[in-house]
Amino acid sequence: MSGIERRLFSQISCNWAGVPLRTCNTVLGFIRRTTTSRGLAVSAVFQPGEYPTGQKITDAEMAALNVEHHAVCPTWNYTIRPRTPLSC
Numbered sequence: 001m002s003g004i005e006r007r008l009f010s011q012i013s014c015n016w017a018g019v020p021l022r023t024c025n026t027v028l029g030f031i032r033r034t035t036t037s038r039g040l041a042v043s044a045v046f047q048p049g050e051y052p053t054g055q056k057i058t059d060a061e062m063a064a065l066n067v068e069h070h071a072v073c074p075t076w077n078y079t080i081r082p083r084t085p086l087s088c
Contacts, residue, residue, distance in 0.1 A: 011036055 016030045024046050031044040070077035 008034060008036075008040075008042060012042075 012031055012034045015034045019026070019030070021027050021030075028044050028046060031042055034042045064083065066081040066083050068079045068081065069075075070079070
């Protein structure tokens with residue numbers, strides 16, 4: 001999995017508790033120490049590199065996404081599914 005799983009944002013925020021995030025190691029430490037009440041533990045690694053900013057997505061590209069908005073807070077809660085079924 002790349003990025004931070006959206007369901008962990010609130011747990012990471014509670015663990016972080018407003019401490020200044022001055023270094024990558026500080027951020028990684030807070031993420032790695034995050035757990036949930038159901039026993040989920042989090043792993044995190046730093047992936048150095050340059051990532052382009054200012055990328056623009058066209059309206060056509062957005063319309064082509066297979067987005068399923070959830071009933072509760074649909075602007076924030078959604079699932080993006082592959083456009084075509086995965087083949088194994």
